[in-house]
Amino acid sequence: MDKLTLTRQNKNRIVATLILLVPAAIQCFPLLYLLCVSSKKGGEVIQYPPRLLPEQLTLINYQEALSSAPLLRFLLNSALVATSITFLQVFTSVLAAYALSRLEFKGQRWVMALIVGTMMIPGEVTIIPNYFTLASWNWLNTYPALILPFSVSGFGIFLLYQFFKTIPKELEEAAMLEGCSRLRFLFQFMVPLSLPAITAFAIYSFVGAWNQYLWPLIVTQSTEMQTAQIGIGMFRSQNESMSWGVIMAATAMLISPTVLLFIATQKQFVRGITMSGIKG
Amino acid sequence: MANVEITKVRKCFGNVEVLHEISLSIQTGEFVVLVGPSGCGKSTLLRMVAGLDVPTSGTIAIDSEIVNSMPPKLRGVAMVFQNYALYPHMTVRQNLSFGLKLAKVDSLEIKKRVLESSEILGIQDHLDKKPGQLSGGQKQRVAMGRAMVRQPKVFLFDEPLSNLDAQLRVKMRTELSLLHRRVQATSIYVTHDQVEAMTLADRIAVMYQGKLEQVGKPLELYQNPKTKFVASFIGTPSMNFIEGEILTKLKPPKGSVCGGFRPESTFLSEEGAPAKLFLGKGRVVLVEPLGAMAYVHVSLAGQTVIIEAKSEVFPKNEDPVSVWIDPTKIFFFQDNGNRL
Ligand SMILES: Nc1ncnc2c1ncn2[C@@H]1O[C@H](COP(=O)(O)OP(=O)(O)O)[C@@H](O)[C@H]1O
Numbered sequence: 224m225d226k227l228t229l230t231r232q233n234k235n236r237i238v239a240t241l242i243l244l245v246p247a248a249i250q251c252f253p254l255l256y257l258l259c260v261s262s263k264k265g266g267e268v269i270q271y272p273p274r275l276l277p278e279q280l281t282l283i284n285y286q287e288a289l290s291s292a293p294l295l296r297f298l299l300n301s302a303l304v305a306t307s308i309t310f311l312q313v314f315t316s317v318l319a320a321y322a323l324s325r326l327e328f329k330g331q332r333w334v335m336a337l338i339v340g341t342m343m344i345p346g347e348v349t350i351i352p353n354y355f356t357l358a359s360w361n362w363l364n365t366y367p368a369l370i371l372p373f374s375v376s377g378f379g380i381f382l383l384y385q386f387f388k389t390i391p392k393e394l395e396e397a398a399m400l401e402g403c404s405r406l407r408f409l410f411q412f413m414v415p416l417s418l419p420a421i422t423a424f425a426i427y428s429f430v431g432a433w434n435q436y437l438w439p440l441i442v443t444q445s446t447e448m449q450t451a452q453i454g455i456g457m458f459r460s461q462n463e464s465m466s467w468g469v470i471m472a473a474t475a476m477l478i479s480p481t482v483l484l485f486i487a488t489q490k491q492f493v494r495g496i497t498m499s500g501i502k503g
Numbered sequence: 504m505a506n507v508e509i510t511k512v513r514k515c516f517g518n519v520e521v522l523h524e525i526s527l528s529i530q531t532g533e534f535v536v537l538v539g540p541s542g543c544g545k546s547t548l549l550r551m552v553a554g555l556d557v558p559t560s561g562t563i564a565i566d567s568e569i570v571n572s573m574p575p576k577l578r579g580v581a582m583v584f585q586n587y588a589l590y591p592h593m594t595v596r597q598n599l600s601f602g603l604k605l606a607k608v609d610s611l612e613i614k615k616r617v618l619e620s621s622e623i624l625g626i627q628d629h630l631d632k633k634p635g636q637l638s639g640g641q642k643q644r645v646a647m648g649r650a651m652v653r654q655p656k657v658f659l660f661d662e663p664l665s666n667l668d669a670q671l672r673v674k675m676r677t678e679l680s681l682l683h684r685r686v687q688a689t690s691i692y693v694t695h696d697q698v699e700a701m702t703l704a705d706r707i708a709v710m711y712q713g714k715l716e717q718v719g720k721p722l723e724l725y726q727n728p729k730t731k732f733v734a735s736f737i738g739t740p741s742m743n744f745i746e747g748e749i750l751t752k753l754k755p756p757k758g759s760v761c762g763g764f765r766p767e768s769t770f771l772s773e774e775g776a777p778a779k780l781f782l783g784k785g786r787v788v789l790v791e792p793l794g795a796m797a798y799v800h801v802s803l804a805g806q807t808v809i810i811e812a813k814s815e816v817f818p819k820n821e822d823p824v825s826v827w828i829d830p831t832k833i834f835f836f837q838d839n840g841n842r843l
Pocket residue numbers: 516521539540541542543544545546547548
């Protein structure tokens with residue numbers, strides 16, 4: 224390029240980008256380090272002085288991690304549990320938010336207050352009663368134990384409630400006059416029109432479910448039932464003799480789905496959070 | 504096509520009664536306009552005909568069948584909303600055909616009706632656009648098209664033109680009038696704009712504070728208002744009113760009365776029409792010239808009177824003037840607002 228002209232706007236943009244690069248680098252460094260360590264040969268990890276980049280790339284740590292623990296099983300468990308929780312939470316939130324925002328019934332405001340109230344209660348409080356309930360049903364160490372306690376989300380209901388309120392009432396009335404039932408309106412109108420909010424909530428819900436640690440740790444006993452997060456913990460605590468490279472390789476594999484999910488959906492995620500309403 | 508019979512309908516929201524025993528019958532093919540100031544209960548009445556609200560008491564019958572507990576979709580009514588209420592995620596074509604599909608109308612028939620009505624309304628080039636890509640006037644047409652394709656027994660309009668700019672509003676008003684002449688469908692049209700009411704209606708029902716004040720043909724309301732409210736609401740500029748007492752009648756009504764006279768029966772000179780009544784001397788406070796005539800606001804004995812002046816030369820502000828009225832065009836109203 225022979226002539227490089229910078230408009231004021233471009234300059235501002237570059238400055239902003241440079242400033243944002245700093246926190247981005249701080250955020251990304253551990254991930255990068257993880258990837259580097261996981262692809263270093265045996266002794267290189269504890270070399271002094273330490274080096275960031277491996278001398279020679281290798282996948283041997285990944286092989287070893289895969290052979291020393293049922294990582295695939297952990298990943299599948301996590302995927303199953305997180306997908307089910309996400310689906311259930313979205314489904315129940317859509318139904319509840321519709322009822323709260325569009326139907327008129329006695330005690331509506333109390334129900335709403337109660338739901339919002341559940342957001343104030345830390346999840347840990349419910350662990351013990353939930354554990355005993357599931358134990359008394361003999362449900363420990365099963366998928367339902369991992370999934371069902373999280374089938375409803377107060378946050379999800381509240382978020383979609385707020386969003387549904389912005390959809391004009393006349394839209395539903397017009398559809399009703401044309402013979403549209405409430406359920407059809409919900410799934411053919413409300414849901415598509417709220418897709419940004421629903422997508423954002425689904426991602427939030429999925430990541431939350433994927434990252435659960437304490438609850439799966441408590442209710443699962445056998446490796447067939449354990450999830451990726453437990454798997455990572457297991458690597459650290461049980462295999463003290465195991466090399467850091469292998470642990471990092473296992474970790475990289477176990478966190479990759481959420482990272483990929485976020486990269487794939489970040490546009491919708493941001494849109495869902497910043498979008499406030501719908502114009503007629 | 505059907506008639507609509509509203510009988511002694513009341514509506515309460517909680518403890519507030521917003522409609523008081525309204526009775527109104529609408530003939531088959533008639534275009535009736537409900538007009539009144541904002542908040543007088545027009546939309547509520549319309550929504551009860553549509554089935555979106557339930558009357559607290561009284562009955563509504565469509566096609567001689569009482570529909571109080573009939574769900575909206577079975578009533579055979581179509582409604583056009585003020586904010587259009589188009590389905591934003593569907594194309595115009597889908598908007599138009601949605602109701603027909605739900606009613607399981609044959610798909611060839613749907614195509615035919617969509618094409619027909621979109622041609623009548625001049626939106627055939629926009630069938631594959633989404634509502635967000637249309638202008639206000641186009642959206643309005645789609646909203647009307649959506650009502651038309653269903654070939655309903657009764658059309659309901661809730662202030663359909665009030666979101667449009669003044670010019671487009673006048674244009675759409677004319678189109679709507681022509682459309683009605685062509686389709687001849689029973690229509691109930693709600694507006695707060697008396698000009699819209701006068702130009703569109705076969706009959707006008709004037710509402711005020713939850714009551715029907717008067718029902719009649721447009722000119723009837725103008726020439727023969729039954730209450731002070733109707734007299735003041737119909738016609739622009741509004742009728743002039745002057746408070747006073749009747750002294751010479753044999754049995755004068757108790758309390759004060761109010762005399763009303765329209766700007767066009769008020770004059771700035773004695774010439775012209777016969778037997779004019781001298782009202783008094785006043786001072787010009789404002790002149791609104793409109794070309795061939797002007798509205799002259801005159802302050803007279805502490806009240807402002809508007810006069811339609813047709814002379815070549817209009818008075819100027821602060822000019823002293825004398826005001827005459829045509830005594831045959833004075834309306835007298837009692838304290839309670841009823842005509843004497
Ligand atoms: N859903 C409702 N709940 C309570 N009050 C209402 C409701 N709908 C309308 N109203 C009241 O009823 C009166 C008439 O309203 P509306 O029919 O919308 O008037 P208009 O259409 O003539 O402007 C208003 O005072 C309004 O506040």
